[in-house]
Amino acid sequence: MGALGFVALAGPEVVAHPGEAEEKTGGDTTVFATGRNAFSFPAANLDDPERTRFVIGNSFFKRNWVQAPASTKARDGLGPHFIARSCAACHMQDGRGAPPDFRKGLSEPPVALLMRLSVPGTDRVGGPLPEPVYGDQFQNFAIRGVKSEGQIALRYENVAGRFADGTRYTLQRPVYSFSKLNYGPMAKDAMFSPRIAPQVIGVGLLEAIPEAEILRNAQEQAATDGPIRGVANRVYDVPSQQMLVGRFGWKANVATLAHQTAAAFSGDIGITSRPFPEPTCTPRQTDCAAAPSGADGRGHEIDDRTLADVVFYQATLAPPARRNVNDAQVRVGQALFAQVQCATCHRPTYTTARELFPPLTPRVTSKALFNQTIHPYTDLLLHDMGDGLADGRPDFLANGRQWRTPPLWGIGLIPDVNGHQRLLHDGRARGVMEAILWHDGEARESRDAVLQFNAAEREALVKFVESL
Known part of the structure; x- marks a missing residue:
């Protein structure tokens, strides 16, 4: 009997029925939605005042910020450097970004693909040490009067393979390069890591998973004889000013939505806040440091209440229900x-906590998320995924071969919401099966088992994942 109540048989049939509980991926928060707006609904059990707050947070998540000074005082302060003008520019329809398309000579800016930068060593809290010329994130846009940091180019190399039954497949390995570096060359030992913007559904429920459950995942995996040995990242959370278990970001390098959101406003849009009060200008970028701020006379470019509303909006985005569970x-x-x-890594089920976390003011989450049985399909741990996916860049306790297990809920609706199904941390996989075939390291045995599947079994596996 499996974790979700089904019986795995040697033959092609399965004799069980999941029922409503498995269909409701987010417990009482679940919405029954498909189509382009499937990721954009509030948790089904929010009360009316919370729904109003959801709408307010949504407006600041989706609308563009503008360069200061401007008459739109609530939304000025863009840049000086940035990769997007709004949160929704990367998380279109609250969904997943895709790599830029450079085919046929097009030069599409990498909006939903950001490039983390660092050099060997750690900062004062154990995090990555920023690259000295371009900081911790490469930004390819700038406001008027400021130079952009440069451009990113992307090409692919084909990686051929075949299943045991002789069926051939071709994967795409991305190759990145930087050009037109406007502040001079990067450090010789610079490291970089591409990251695609993931879908935002259910992130408040992930935050509500008790930390003890994440650590239990690691303990249980360590107690087995198999190759899977997930570990928790432990990271510095700026809003609460403490070390916590990481659960967000492709390397579990962020512990809370409050930190994730404030850091994204700072790094992606160039908006200062109480947690991140300084523009992301390095000493070499004097034009950046001299640029006007939208915070004149107001302290920060986004105030505490507005930032909290944006966090609340994301925290209460509902995961949509599973489809075809009895197929x-x-x-x-x-x-x-x-x-x-x-x-083992994509753990199906949790029960969220019963108490408020994180304890921040203004409040950034809802009691509607508490004590819910949810099915995100992640252990929130770091796993060695082999050389093929390695970025070679450490991030707190994560090494250059480790990635956090991403939640799978909603994965089958990404084509409806975003018109593509580019998966993995950099969007290299063009669907579920390609993502599986990139698995290596701790997941090598699982991948090799899938390589032995016949066509019907492969189709069934993909159909199940796309039902989540």
Whole structure:
């Protein structure tokens, strides 16, 4: 009997019915939605005042910020350097970004693909040491009067392979380069790591998972004889000023939504806040440091209450319900998912905490998220994924081969919401099966088991994952 109540059989049939509990991915917060807006609904159990606050946070999440000084005082302060003018520019329809398309000579700016930068060593709290010329994130846009940091180019190399039944496949390995570096060359030992903006659904529920449950995942994996050995990242949380277990970001390098949101306003849009009060200008970038601020006379470019409303909006975005849970092929795929140990890292089920976390003022989450049985399919741990996916860049306790297990809920709706299905941390995979085939390191045995599947089994596995 598997974790979700199904029986994995040797043959093609599965004899169980999941029922409503498994269909409701976010417990009482779940919305039954499909189509382009599937990721944009508030938790179903919010009260009316919270729904009003959700709408307010949504407006600041989606609308563009402008260069200061401007008559729009509530939304000025863009830049000086930035990669997007709004949160929604990267998380379109609250969904997933995609790599830029450089085919046929096009030069599409990498809006939803950001490039983390660092050099060897750590900062005062154990995090990555920023690259001295361009900081901790490469920004390819700038306001008037300031130079952009430069441009990113992307090309792909084909990686051919075949399944045991002879079926061929081709993966795409991305190759990145920087050009037109307007502040001079980077440090010779600079490291970089590409990151695609993920969908935002259910992040408040992930934050409400008790820390003890994440640590229990690591303990249980360490107690087995298999290759899977997930570890928790421990990171510095700026809003609460303490070290916490990381659960957000592709390397679990952020502990709370409050930190994630304030850091994104700072690094992605150039908006200062109480947690991140300084513009992201390095000593070499004198034009950046001299640029006008939108905070004149107001302290910060986004005030505490507005920032909290944006955090609340994200925290209460509902995960949509599963589809086709009783489909026979989906149930076969679910059995196969468990059989090849995918569910060890992609843990299906949790019960969220009963108390408020994090204890910040203004409040940034809702009691509607508490004590919910949820099915995100993640252990929130770091795993060695092998050389093929390695970025070689440490991030707190994460090494250059480790990545956080991403939650799988909503993955089948990404084509509806965003018109693509580019998966993994840099969007290299063009669908679920390609993402599986990139698994290595701790996941090598699972990937190799999938390589032995016949066409019907592969189709069933993908159909199950896309039902989540």
